[in-house]
Amino acid sequence: MxxxxxxxxxxxxxxxxxxVKRFVKGIFSDKYLSSVGVKIDKKKVIIEQQEVxxxxxxxHGEDEFQKxxxxxxxxxxxxxxxxxxxxxxxxxxxxxLQKRTEETIGKVPFVLIFNKWDLKDxxxxxxxxxxxxxxxxxxxxxxxxxxxQGVEEAFLTLTREIxxx
Amino acid sequence: xxxxxxxxxxxxxxxxLLVGPEQTEIVQLKERLADPELLVKDVSEVLPEAIILxxxxxxxxxxxxxxxxxxxxxxxxxxxxxxxxxALFPVMAPAIRKVxxxxxxxxxxxxxxxxxxxxxIQGLKWRLEALRTGKPFGEIVLxxxxxxxxxxxxxxxxxxxLVLQHVTARRVAAQDPDLVSSMLTAIQDFLQDxxxxxxxxxxxxxxxxxxxxxxxxxPQATLAxxxxxxxxxxxxxxxxxxxxxxxxxxxxxxxxxxxxATPFEPIRSQLEDCLQSQHKQKKRKTSPLLFILLxxxxxxxxxxxxxxxxxYQRWAHYVERLRTEPGIVVTTIEKRSGKKYISGLRDPLASxxxxxxxxxxxxxxxxxxxxxxxxxxxxKFQLTRIKGLLRTPETIRLKFQDGILHADGSASYQWIVEAxxxxxxxxxxxxxxxxxxxxxxxxxxxxxxxxxxxQFLLFRTNEAEIAPGQQNTIQDLVANTKRLCSxxxxxxxxxxxxxxxxxxxxxxxxxxxxxxxxxxxxxLSILTSKGFKEENFTTVGVGPKEPLxxxxxxxxxxxxxxxxxxxxxxxxxxxxxxRP
Numbered sequence: 001m002x003x004x005x006x007x008x009x010x011x012x013x014x015x016x017x018x019x020v021k022r023f024v025k026g027i028f029s030d031k032y033l034s035s036v037g038v039k040i041d042k043k044k045v046i047i048e049q050q051e052v053x054x055x056x057x058x059x060h061g062e063d064e065f066q067k068x069x070x071x072x073x074x075x076x077x078x079x080x081x082x083x084x085x086x087x088x089x090x091x092x093x094x095x096x097l098q099k100r101t102e103e104t105i106g107k108v109p110f111v112l113i114f115n116k117w118d119l120k121d122x123x124x125x126x127x128x129x130x131x132x133x134x135x136x137x138x139x140x141x142x143x144x145x146x147x148x149q150g151v152e153e154a155f156l157t158l159t160r161e162i163x164x165x
Numbered sequence: 166x167x168x169x170x171x172x173x174x175x176x177x178x179x180x181x182l183l184v185g186p187e188q189t190e191i192v193q194l195k196e197r198l199a200d201p202e203l204l205v206k207d208v209s210e211v212l213p214e215a216i217i218l219x220x221x222x223x224x225x226x227x228x229x230x231x232x233x234x235x236x237x238x239x240x241x242x243x244x245x246x247x248x249x250x251x252a253l254f255p256v257m258a259p260a261i262r263k264v265x266x267x268x269x270x271x272x273x274x275x276x277x278x279x280x281x282x283x284x285x286i287q288g289l290k291w292r293l294e295a296l297r298t299g300k301p302f303g304e305i306v307l308x309x310x311x312x313x314x315x316x317x318x319x320x321x322x323x324x325x326x327l328v329l330q331h332v333t334a335r336r337v338a339a340q341d342p343d344l345v346s347s348m349l350t351a352i353q354d355f356l357q358d359x360x361x362x363x364x365x366x367x368x369x370x371x372x373x374x375x376x377x378x379x380x381x382x383x384p385q386a387t388l389a390x391x392x393x394x395x396x397x398x399x400x401x402x403x404x405x406x407x408x409x410x411x412x413x414x415x416x417x418x419x420x421x422x423x424x425x426a427t428p429f430e431p432i433r434s435q436l437e438d439c440l441q442s443q444h445k446q447k448k449r450k451t452s453p454l455l456f457i458l459l460x461x462x463x464x465x466x467x468x469x470x471x472x473x474x475x476x477y478q479r480w481a482h483y484v485e486r487l488r489t490e491p492g493i494v495v496t497t498i499e500k501r502s503g504k505k506y507i508s509g510l511r512d513p514l515a516s517x518x519x520x521x522x523x524x525x526x527x528x529x530x531x532x533x534x535x536x537x538x539x540x541x542x543x544x545k546f547q548l549t550r551i552k553g554l555l556r557t558p559e560t561i562r563l564k565f566q567d568g569i570l571h572a573d574g575s576a577s578y579q580w581i582v583e584a585x586x587x588x589x590x591x592x593x594x595x596x597x598x599x600x601x602x603x604x605x606x607x608x609x610x611x612x613x614x615x616x617x618x619x620q621f622l623l624f625r626t627n628e629a630e631i632a633p634g635q636q637n638t639i640q641d642l643v644a645n646t647k648r649l650c651s652x653x654x655x656x657x658x659x660x661x662x663x664x665x666x667x668x669x670x671x672x673x674x675x676x677x678x679x680x681x682x683x684x685x686x687x688x689l690s691i692l693t694s695k696g697f698k699e700e701n702f703t704t705v706g707v708g709p710k711e712p713l714x715x716x717x718x719x720x721x722x723x724x725x726x727x728x729x730x731x732x733x734x735x736x737x738x739x740x741x742x743x744r745p
Contacts, residue, residue, distance in 0.1 A: 002424040003343060005325045036355045040347040052424075055327060055347050071354035075325030077424065 003053045004162055005075050009101065010082030011093035015115040016058055018145035019082065023152070024056060038072050045159045052159050070104045078109040078162045080154065085114045085142075088124040109161035110139070113154050117144035276455075285452070313394030316376075318436045319346050320411065320429065321387040322422050326350030329386060329422070329429040332436040349378070349389060369401075381408045385419035390439060407439055476527070480505075483525040490516055492541040504531055511536035514546040542593075551591060555584050561602070568595035575603040578655060610652040614732040617645050617662065621729040622688060626671070629683035631691075631728075642730075643695045650701070653734065663703045663731040664688050669722040670709040682706030688728045 008016040017030060017039070024041040037060040045052045059072050073079075079101060081094040098110065114130060116123075134140045139157055143150035197203050219226050241249050295302040316337045320330040326349075331342035339345075353368045367382035377396055381388045381404040388408040390400065411432055412419065418428040487507070488495050492515025499506040511518070518536075522529050540546070548565045557563060558580060564571040570588060581599060588597040620642050622631045646662065653660040666685030668677040685704035693699050709725070 001426065003325075003327045003426065004424045005327060005347070036351060038351045038355070040344055040351060042341060042344055053343060055325075055343055057347070057351070069354065069358050071358055072351060074354075075322070075327075077325075 001051055001053065002163075003055060004077040004159070005055045005057065006158065006162075007073055007076045007079040007101075008056055008058045008082060009079055009094070009097045010113075011084065011087070011090040014082045014084040014087075014090050015145045016080075016082045019113070019115060019143065019151060020056055020058060021145070023148070023155070037069055043155060045155050047156065047159055047163060050163070052163070054155065054159065070100070073101055073104050076101075076105055076108060077165075078111075078158050080111050080113050080158065082113045082115055083125070085116050085123040085125050086119050091125060091129075109158060109165050111154055111158045111161070112138050112140045113150075114140065114142045115145060117142045117149055118146045313392055313396055315390050315392050315396075315400070315440050317342075317391040318439045319349070319387075319389040319391075320432065320436060321346045321350060321389060322419070323350075323382065323385055323387050325422075325424075327422075327424065327426070329419075329426050330432055330436055332433060332440055334440050346389075349380075350387070353380070353387075379404060381405050383408045383412050385412060385416070385422075403439060407435060411435065479525050479527055483522065483527060486521065486525070487518060490521070491543040492516075492546055493518065494539075504533055506533050506535065508535040509537070510539045512541040512543070512546055513538055514549050515541065547593060551594070554591060555587055556580075557584075560605075565594075568593060569598055570594050570596070571598045571601075573601045575605050575608065577605045604656075606652050606655050610649065610656065610658075610734070613645050613649045613652065614734070617642065617649065617730050617732055620645070621727045623723065624684055624726040624728070626669070626722075626726065627680065629680060629687055631684075631687065639691060643692070646692065646697060649732065650697075653737075657737050659735045659737045661701060661703065661733045661735070663705060663733065664692075664728055665711070665731060666704070666706040666728050667711065667725055668709050669725050671722070674708060677708040678706055680706070681708050684728050 008020065010016050020041050020043070024043040030039060039058045041056045041058065043054045043056060045054055057072055057076070059069070081098055082090075083094045084090040094112065101108075101110075112133065114125065130140055130142075139161065141150050141154040141157060143154055145151065197207075216226055238249070291305045292302060294300075295305045298305070314334060314337075316334050317339055318332050319328060319342060321327070322329050326347045328342045328346040331339075331346070333339045352371075356368055367387075368380050370380065371378040375393055377392050379390045379392065379396060379401055381401065386408065388404050388411070390396075390404055392400070415429065415432065484495070484498065487493055492512030494510040495507060496509040497507070499508075507518070518534055519529055519532075522532055540550075544565055548563060551557075551565065551570065552563055555563075558576055561572055561574040561576050561580075564573070572584070576584075581602060581604070585597060585599070588594050620638060622635055622638060622642075624630070625632050649660050649662075652658075664685045666681035666683070666688075668681045668684075670677075672680075682704065683706070685706055689699070689702050689704050692702060
């Protein structure tokens with residue numbers, strides 16, 4: 001049994017919490033997010049008969065009022081950068097966060113998640129942008145917390161990446 | 166002059182051109198500042214932000230507002246106490262409840278402890294210890310009876326917050342240790358970041374209700390113990406030592422930890438020692454005296470309950486008896502302020518309810534009666550009433566059945582006559598059966614008759630005058646005769662006494678016959694001399710004929726020289742007298 005700490009990062013209201021809610025085992029209430037600034041859940045992933053327990057640190061959103069507490073990032077084996085496809089600005093936030101995380105804990109695997117795929121018609125980020133990012137070597141997954149599409153894939157991708165690192 | 170005026174106009178124009186717009190703005194600003202309404206509006210726009218900004222810098226606003234807020238609270242309380250009470254209620258009520266329940270809990274515990282410690286050998290030992298060490302007894306007790314349980318121990322990887330090892334005490338329900346340990350790490354980070362504590366200055370304890378979390382931090386791992394109750398002072402030391410030992414032995418594994426906790430399996434027993442070594446102190450025994458006290462309470466309650474049930478049953482029986490008692494009709498039974506009120510109807514001849522109360526072993530002072538008198542048609546009471554009305558003598562037994570009054574026994578003739586008259590005026594009696602009554606007078610008359618007929622007067626040989634020394638017999642005879650006459654009068658009879666003269670068998674028959682007649686006649690003379698009428702008597706001389714003696718001796722000759730009597734009673738044909 002292997003355990004890994006993983007962070008969920010992203011701008012305010014990109015759907016980090018919703019993304020994990022239906023797919024993980026948790027005991028803490030959402031209000032921890034607004035008080036302590038982090039909520040921790042657990043998800044079991046199986047990769048090639050290897051069971052991995054992911055401890056997901058859902059860190060309270062990055063915006064002008066709330067800075068991500070760097071100490072929460074410590075010890076992470078990888079992280080998700082969550083972007084709201086319908087809000088282009090959240091992609092910029094994601095990059096800022098990525099930079100800061102790298103400064104704090106060094107280079108660890110991460111997956112860029114474009115969430116709210118169910119609202120595709122309202123997206124501000126086009127396929128070309130996403131393709132370009134993929135070509136740059138970034139791992140990109142499109143998800144919908146509402147339908148569950150892509151979520152499992154995102155977890156598997158990151159875990160596989162972490163195990164290979 | 167003209168040039169000067171021109172210059173002044175030109176200067177004015179220049180000034181207007183240069184500072185005209187600013188001047189207008191100044192005027193507008195002045196107006197704005199002079200308008201209190203606008204000023205208030207402007208200040209209100211920035212006031213909250215201004216307060217936030219200043220509060221983050223220093224505490225001057227709080228200090229400035231303090232007297233105002235105090236005054237406001239005072240005014241609010243003065244105006245309407247309830248408003249503030251209502252506002253504080255949600256906060257105060259649970260707090261007060263908690264305090265009260267903890268006080269009660271403490272009281273029970275201290276009672277139990279006091280009982281235990283005051284009377285047990287251990288208690289005496291502790292008292293001695295208190296005397297010896299000079300410490301207060303309470304402190305000694307506390308020292309010996311600290312109750313706590315180490316419920317869980319976590320070994321946490323410091324950097325990742327992941328659980329390396331986790332043990333739980335038996336019968337303790339624990340949440341997912343991975344999540345708890347991660348959150349614990351997050352909270353630790355949060356506190357350190359929030360309060361600007363230097364890294365390396367670790368969080369040592371968290372306290373929630375009766376649980377506390379003691380934390381020991383090492384360079385690579387953190388050891389946290391979750392404890393219910395008051396942890397002993399040396400528990401932190403135990404944690405420290407355990408953690409140091411783990412660091413010493415597992416430093417390689419700790420440094421290279423990459424999510425795989427398997428290498429830390431062997432230290433499980435070490436963590437379990439943290440749980441178990443504290444368990445041996447866990448001793449909680451209820452004092453036997455508490456059981457005795459409890460037993461006494463239960464016993465007393467049992468007695469009370471027994472009394473209660475017994476009284477309840479007695480009362481139920483009493484009421485039942487009262488309801489079935491002849492001559493008593495219960496209409497209402499009420500219970501007011503510990504007393505019982507019984508109302509109804511009662512025949513004065515019926516049993517006394519207060520007496521029945523005593524018989525039922527109930528307290529008479531707790532029952533108040535209110536009886537309306539009435540006459541019951543219950544046969545027994547009717548008979549009692551009839552007996553009283555008729556002034557029935559002891560010798561008469563009455564029976565009342567189906568409207569017929571049966572009388573049995575003996576009574577005077579006057580009583581019978583009176584009873585016949587009275588019976589007619591008593592409602593419910595259709596017939597008076599007096600067949601079986603024996604008249605006292607008639608019986609008496611028979612007795613007198615017998616007595617007279619057994620009496621005799623003796624004579625000497627050949628003498629017609631009665632022998633001397635028979636004065637008593639004569640007196641008895643006179644008295645009996647008088648009684649006979651008066652009884653005959655009452656009963657409406659004629660009484661006739663035949664005086665029979667006798668002689669012995671010596672001498673001639675003729676002489677004897679004559680002598681016997683003379684003897685009878687002499688006795689008649691005695692009786693008439695006593696005031697009796699001659700017509701009530703007849704005389705006869707029978708000589709020696711009755712009784713006929715075969716062998717005459719001197720003794721029986723003497724007894725045969727006599728006069729005796731025969732009484733005859735006949736009905737007097739008299740108007741008005743129906744029955745004897």
